[in-house]
Amino acid sequence: xxxxxxxxxxxxxxxxxWCAISAAGLAFMLVRDLLRGESW
Amino acid sequence: xxxxxxxLAPSTGYLLLALxxxxxxxxxxxxxxxxxxFEDHALAGRNVGLALGSxxxxxxxxxxxxxxxxxxxxxxxxxxxxLAYSMAAFGLILFAPLAKRIRTLMPxxxxxxxxxxxxxxRVAWGIFMLFTLFYSLTWLVSMAMAGGILLEALAGIDYVWxxxxxxxxxxxxxxxxxxxAVIGTDFIQTLIIIVGIVVVGFAVLQNVSVDEIHxxxxxxxxxxxxxxxxxxxxxxxxxxxxxxxEVFHNNVWWSRAFAFREGVGSKAFLIGGLVWFPIPIAAxxxxxxxxxxNVAVPSPDMVGPLVIASVLGEVGAVAIFxxxxxxxxxSIDSLLAxxxxxxxxxxxxxxxxxxxxxxxxxxxxxxxxxxxxxGTWAVCVPRIGTLASVLFFAGPLVGAMIWPIVTGLYWRxxxxxxxxxxxxxxxxxxxxxxxxIGWFVASTIGTAVSMVWVLGAxxxxxxxxxxxxxxxxx
Numbered sequence: 001x002x003x004x005x006x007x008x009x010x011x012x013x014x015x016x017x018w019c020a021i022s023a024a025g026l027a028f029m030l031v032r033d034l035l036r037g038e039s040w
Numbered sequence: 041x042x043x044x045x046x047x048l049a050p051s052t053g054y055l056l057l058a059l060x061x062x063x064x065x066x067x068x069x070x071x072x073x074x075x076x077x078f079e080d081h082a083l084a085g086r087n088v089g090l091a092l093g094s095x096x097x098x099x100x101x102x103x104x105x106x107x108x109x110x111x112x113x114x115x116x117x118x119x120x121x122x123l124a125y126s127m128a129a130f131g132l133i134l135f136a137p138l139a140k141r142i143r144t145l146m147p148x149x150x151x152x153x154x155x156x157x158x159x160x161x162r163v164a165w166g167i168f169m170l171f172t173l174f175y176s177l178t179w180l181v182s183m184a185m186a187g188g189i190l191l192e193a194l195a196g197i198d199y200v201w202x203x204x205x206x207x208x209x210x211x212x213x214x215x216x217x218x219x220x221a222v223i224g225t226d227f228i229q230t231l232i233i234i235v236g237i238v239v240v241g242f243a244v245l246q247n248v249s250v251d252e253i254h255x256x257x258x259x260x261x262x263x264x265x266x267x268x269x270x271x272x273x274x275x276x277x278x279x280x281x282x283x284x285x286e287v288f289h290n291n292v293w294w295s296r297a298f299a300f301r302e303g304v305g306s307k308a309f310l311i312g313g314l315v316w317f318p319i320p321i322a323a324x325x326x327x328x329x330x331x332x333x334n335v336a337v338p339s340p341d342m343v344g345p346l347v348i349a350s351v352l353g354e355v356g357a358v359a360i361f362x363x364x365x366x367x368x369x370x371s372i373d374s375l376l377a378x379x380x381x382x383x384x385x386x387x388x389x390x391x392x393x394x395x396x397x398x399x400x401x402x403x404x405x406x407x408x409x410x411x412x413x414x415g416t417w418a419v420c421v422p423r424i425g426t427l428a429s430v431l432f433f434a435g436p437l438v439g440a441m442i443w444p445i446v447t448g449l450y451w452r453x454x455x456x457x458x459x460x461x462x463x464x465x466x467x468x469x470x471x472x473x474x475x476x477i478g479w480f481v482a483s484t485i486g487t488a489v490s491m492v493w494v495l496g497a498x499x500x501x502x503x504x505x506x507x508x509x510x511x512x513x514x
Binding site for chain 2: 005015
């Protein structure tokens, strides 16, 4: 039994979008921490 | 290697190397200005916030292995291989509650060595130091060596020059800036790596669809898309436990648990793990595209760069060069800082100079960082080959430390007999299985043996540990 093409498609696109959201989220968090004076 | 078969012109490689070296050193010197004492230098003043904390957890876990070995895993173990590599994220995710517990139990702690010494005594501490120094130094040497090899393969930069520059840059900014510089640069490196992987991933998908990749794999290498691929399934558990062992024991992570502001540690490690989780898949699927794109892969560990350069040309080669450089720096700097702190706190301060001033300790930490860099360089110069296999060799050793740490943090019955026996038996039997069966089961067996011994010893024990003993004054 093989993984389907649909499964691989979801896996690849979800991981790429997840990465993009992670990067944006980290940048947003840093700006928020800097504004609050809580970066370090 | 000749200039004709590298992916990037050497002049471009040297330019990128110079630009990023100047950036990291400049930032290290700037951030290091506020460090006055050993606590500032080693733990960034124990006041790191959530954004920098999350990014440094993810960045340190993104090594050159993540960006280079994940595609190799995908090429050799298929879809399960990518997922198996991602399992290492659970090392960070499951360390999240431990980080909170560590900060609560040891408000003045510096290193994971402090925990073993105070919780289990000197013998267990000695075994821990042997295991962790073997692992950390092997990891450090393998990263530096990988740096030289990769820069040579990517841009034709001479191995010794490339390795020397990467190591020297990391040593300089870690010496000057301590953990503050490491965490600050980690944030920038994390964003560069993740954005780079996303851009490269979508660019590859512009040239070949996932359906085409799947069809090619089904026709040429059906085992890579098979749901029941035995070696890949075993690799899932092995990577999960190897990841847990690495994160749970190593001072790289404990120093961050101590450095994060109160209340930040558990969230930062959870977010760091979630940030890291998709990266091996996003980086790994590129390898699966090699067949559909007709890219010849003479060496599996170069499959990622070869596919990217084939699809994106020089722009792709520049991207992979930057991603690799950032991946290497984000791990080498952390290892230098954490190993130096371990030697300063656990050996110099606790054994040699208990009365040393904070300023003196900071100075000693800087010299030890320099010595580690020089020692690593000396080992790397002869280019004895890849140390990836030696790193896997350490798998059962780190796996055997999981249970002494987890039970030691939560269970008053956990004791030194359990910890010592668990580490020695788990590590020993795990190594035997490494040689007799294979790397993909060694961590699992080492962890299981250690678990049985540690739990058995705790169950039979009448001792009840006093948690206040961990609150040793700085």
